[in-house]
Amino acid sequence: MIDAKFRSDRDARREAILDVAAEVFLEEGFDAASMSTIAAKVGGSKSTLYNYFKSKEELFQAHVERYCSWQGAEMFALLDDEGDDVRAALTRLGRRYITNVMSDRNMRHFRLIAAASERSPDIGRAFYEAGPLRGARLLGGFLARMKLEGRIQIDDPIAGGHLFIGLCQNRMLKARLVNYIGAPTPEDVDAEVAIAVSTFMAAFGPKA
Incomplete structure (x- = not known):
């Protein structure tokens, strides 16, 4: 039960990151967009972001x-x-x-x-x-x-x-x-x- 809740919370967090990243990419373009900007808009640190995506390229691909x-x-x-x-x-x-x-x-x-x-x-x-x-x-x-x-x-x-x-x-x-x-x-x-x-x-x- 705990594992299921953890997965659910993690999935929700991942979706929230992708929602924010989509808007940042559209506003700034792929080259200009940064993981720092995305992390700030999500409300976390870059290290948190890297727990989900290893690079900006991987985030954009997702x-x-x-x-x-x-x-x-x-x-x-x-x-x-x-x-x-x-x-x-x-x-x-x-x-x-x-x-x-x-x-x-x-x-x-x-x-x-x-x-x-x-x-x-x-x-x-x-x-x-x-x-x-x-x-x-x-x-x-x-x-x-x-x-x-x-x-x-x-x-x-x-x-x-x-x-x-x-x-x-x-x-x-x-x-x-x-x-x-x-x-x-x-x-x-x-x-x-x-x-x-x-x-x-x-x-x-x-x-x-």
């Missing part, structure tokens, strides 16, 4: 992995209802995906991670594996099930997952990254998803 996990859980849970047809499921996913990924906060995270990955490739690797790659695999699993049911015709479901995600984000992503456009409106999202789903189904939907 933040990236947690953020990707939250994003993925929210988006790809929409595929759990297998009663829907493929078009309906992809439309639901696409809307959530574009809304989340193209948001101001997510763009700030993406720029932050890309900059940090220049010096620390492990951070980029952690982000890609926990975010884009995991998402494509989850969508690929759904597409594989739909293939078995004869609802789509696709040779490589995981490649199909990458392709659909690319169709959803391709036109907007670079423009958002450089602040050429703002976050899409619901109408923008609907229009973009409609094109992505139509294109995907034209390529892989059942043939008459």
